[in-house]
Amino acid sequence: MSENKEEWGSKLGVILAVAGSAVGLGNFLRFPGQAAANGGGAFLIPYFCALFLLGLPIGWAEWTMGKYGGKKGLHGAPMVLGAIGRGRLARYLGVLGVLIPLGVSTYYVFIETWTFAYFLKYLSGGIGIDATADIATQTAQSGSFYSLITGVDGDGLLFTGDSKFTVLSWIFVFTVNIFFVFRGLSKGIEKFVSFAMPIMAVCALIVLIRVLTLGTPDPTMPDQNVINGLGYMWNPDFSKLGNFQTWLAAAGQIFFSLSVGFGVIINYASYMKAKDDVALSGLTASATNELFEVGFGGMITLTAAFVFLGVSGTAGAVATGSFGLGFNTLPVVFAQMGAFENVIGAIWFFMLWLAAITSSLSMYAPATAHLKEATNWSHGKSTTVIAIIGTIGAVLTLWFTAGGSFWSTVDFWVGTYLIFVLAMVQIIYFGWVFGIERGWKELHQGASIQVPVVFKVIMKYIAPAYLIIVFVGFTVQNFKSSLEASWSNTGARAGMLTIAAILVYLVVVTYVGEKRLRAAGVDIDDNNPAD
Amino acid sequence: MTTLGWIFMTFSLTLVWVGTFLCFKKVLETPADEKAPPGFGP
Numbered sequence: 001m002s003e004n005k006e007e008w009g010s011k012l013g014v015i016l017a018v019a020g021s022a023v024g025l026g027n028f029l030r031f032p033g034q035a036a037a038n039g040g041g042a043f044l045i046p047y048f049c050a051l052f053l054l055g056l057p058i059g060w061a062e063w064t065m066g067k068y069g070g071k072k073g074l075h076g077a078p079m080v081l082g083a084i085g086r087g088r089l090a091r092y093l094g095v096l097g098v099l100i101p102l103g104v105s106t107y108y109v110f111i112e113t114w115t116f117a118y119f120l121k122y123l124s125g126g127i128g129i130d131a132t133a134d135i136a137t138q139t140a141q142s143g144s145f146y147s148l149i150t151g152v153d154g155d156g157l158l159f160t161g162d163s164k165f166t167v168l169s170w171i172f173v174f175t176v177n178i179f180f181v182f183r184g185l186s187k188g189i190e191k192f193v194s195f196a197m198p199i200m201a202v203c204a205l206i207v208l209i210r211v212l213t214l215g216t217p218d219p220t221m222p223d224q225n226v227i228n229g230l231g232y233m234w235n236p237d238f239s240k241l242g243n244f245q246t247w248l249a250a251a252g253q254i255f256f257s258l259s260v261g262f263g264v265i266i267n268y269a270s271y272m273k274a275k276d277d278v279a280l281s282g283l284t285a286s287a288t289n290e291l292f293e294v295g296f297g298g299m300i301t302l303t304a305a306f307v308f309l310g311v312s313g314t315a316g317a318v319a320t321g322s323f324g325l326g327f328n329t330l331p332v333v334f335a336q337m338g339a340f341e342n343v344i345g346a347i348w349f350f351m352l353w354l355a356a357i358t359s360s361l362s363m364y365a366p367a368t369a370h371l372k373e374a375t376n377w378s379h380g381k382s383t384t385v386i387a388i389i390g391t392i393g394a395v396l397t398l399w400f401t402a403g404g405s406f407w408s409t410v411d412f413w414v415g416t417y418l419i420f421v422l423a424m425v426q427i428i429y430f431g432w433v434f435g436i437e438r439g440w441k442e443l444h445q446g447a448s449i450q451v452p453v454v455f456k457v458i459m460k461y462i463a464p465a466y467l468i469i470v471f472v473g474f475t476v477q478n479f480k481s482s483l484e485a486s487w488s489n490t491g492a493r494a495g496m497l498t499i500a501a502i503l504v505y506l507v508v509v510t511y512v513g514e515k516r517l518r519a520a521g522v523d524i525d526d527n528n529p530a531d
Numbered sequence: 532m533t534t535l536g537w538i539f540m541t542f543s544l545t546l547v548w549v550g551t552f553l554c555f556k557k558v559l560e561t562p563a564d565e566k567a568p569p570g571f572g573p
């Protein structure tokens with residue numbers, strides 16, 4: 001174990017850090033699109049079912065496993081899962097708990113950079129949309145700016161002309177990330193999220209109030225008003241509930257939104273004290289995520305789009321996906337707000353940047369902890385190595401921008417597919433190897449709330465079964481086409497090779513750590529339980 | 532916006548706002564932590 005012992009400074013700190021990790025771009029951009037496309041208000045039925053049957057129980061299991069690992073002085077997901085699963089198989093499956101956040105960080109910081117670049121542009125006069133032109137022209141202008149910032153039209157474009165602005169923005173964003181990770185948990189990440197989360201809530205509230213007071217901006221189109229905009233998002237279409245796709249989409253949304261199966265919660269919870277309350281912490285972090293997702297995301301994005309673009313324009317925006325909606329359509333919407341355009345645009349993208357950075361900060365911590373634990377290196381040395389890996393990944397992301405193929409490949413396999421795998425591994429080890437009774441006792445140690453006993457059954461039987469069904473459905477729907485797409489061009493192949501390289505690195509580090517910790521007499525197989 | 536739309540929206544918003552409020556209330560009501568030990572971070 002590293003001698004540089006880290007711990008959270010306060011119980012609120014870890015809650016905000018986990019909530020910050022969970023609240024990301026998906027809360028504001030992905031959720032409303034998913035809801036509108038899958039039954040509107042009716043989508044909330046499978047959504048809340050998934051929250052109670054998947055999100056909360058798996059989250060609690062991760063918090064509990066992390067805290068248990070911490071009691072034994074273990075912090076990286078491989079070693080924690082090795083102790084929970086009592087052996088090498090669990091330990092090496094736990095490598096996913098580092099691969100996922102580190103792999104996702106390679107492109108997530110790039111997308112985070114877009115939000116920051118947009119924010120800076122709005123601060124300095126806007127992104128070049130002419131509000132007097134027709135909507136089609138404005139959409140084209142917005143699309144041009146999106147291409148300029150993302151380099152989506154070709155590889156290497158970000159290193160040329162005005163697109164260099166993205167690279168400069170990335171340098172700033174990445175430096176901020178590494179700075180706070182370098183400062184450690186309590187002085188770095190915890191301190192940052194303690195400011196960032198309330199500021200993000202205030203920004204969301206300002207935008208929400210502005211959107212809800214838009215009224216009927218164009219009297220010649222009385223149907224395009226706020227109430228109808230809310231109706232576009234919330235009017236239920238119960239026919240969608242008979243479609244398996246709706247339930248799959250709801251489970252997927254809960255899953256990715258709450259950051260379960262991501263490897264971060266295990267790592268963060270491992271720094272809690274033995275008497276800390278993981279039951280209430282897990283619930284509060286999840287509730288905070290839901291507030292941002294349903295309370296803000298569900299009220300702002302599509303309502304604003306509807307008021308200015310109407311039914312067909314909003315449907316078209318939803319069809320372009322989260323990024324099309326957030327970075328292409330919403331700037332057109334802001335352009336219709338007259339004097340408020342740049343103010344609301346700046347607040348919106350600053351809020352998205354805060355949402356993104358509180359997530360990306362959490363992605364480096366598991367890899368740093370894993371390396372420290374395996375090598376007994378200092379925090380600074382370990383952070384430096386992870387920063388170098390992050391830089392290599394980022395340079396690849398910044399170069400292979402054509403069609404977004406590099407990052408979308410990594411996103412599919414690491415940020416989507418492997419999350420399902422890790423979550424299944426975790427909940428099965430928790431319920432069936434560590435033992436549900438033991439896990440239940442551990443969950444309630446120091447808890448100020450009693451989790452309803454039905455969750456025992458959910459954790460042991462329903463969540464694994466639900467996950468397996470969702471996983472099989474997801475695989476049937478996506479696996480073949482995604483595998484083909486993952487080797488179809490240079491960027492995608494680079495993405496696959498990057499994943500492979502990170503995986504090899506992590507397996508080697510885990511092997512080194514296993515040997516070192518055994519030699520040091522650490523009980524990594526949990527032969528002497530700590531409970 | 533239909534009546535059912537209002538119902539779904541009101542129920543969902545109430546759930547997330549009240550749920551989050553109650554959780555944080557409970558967190559803040561529980562006794563404060565001990566001061567974290569020195570030696571954090573780098």
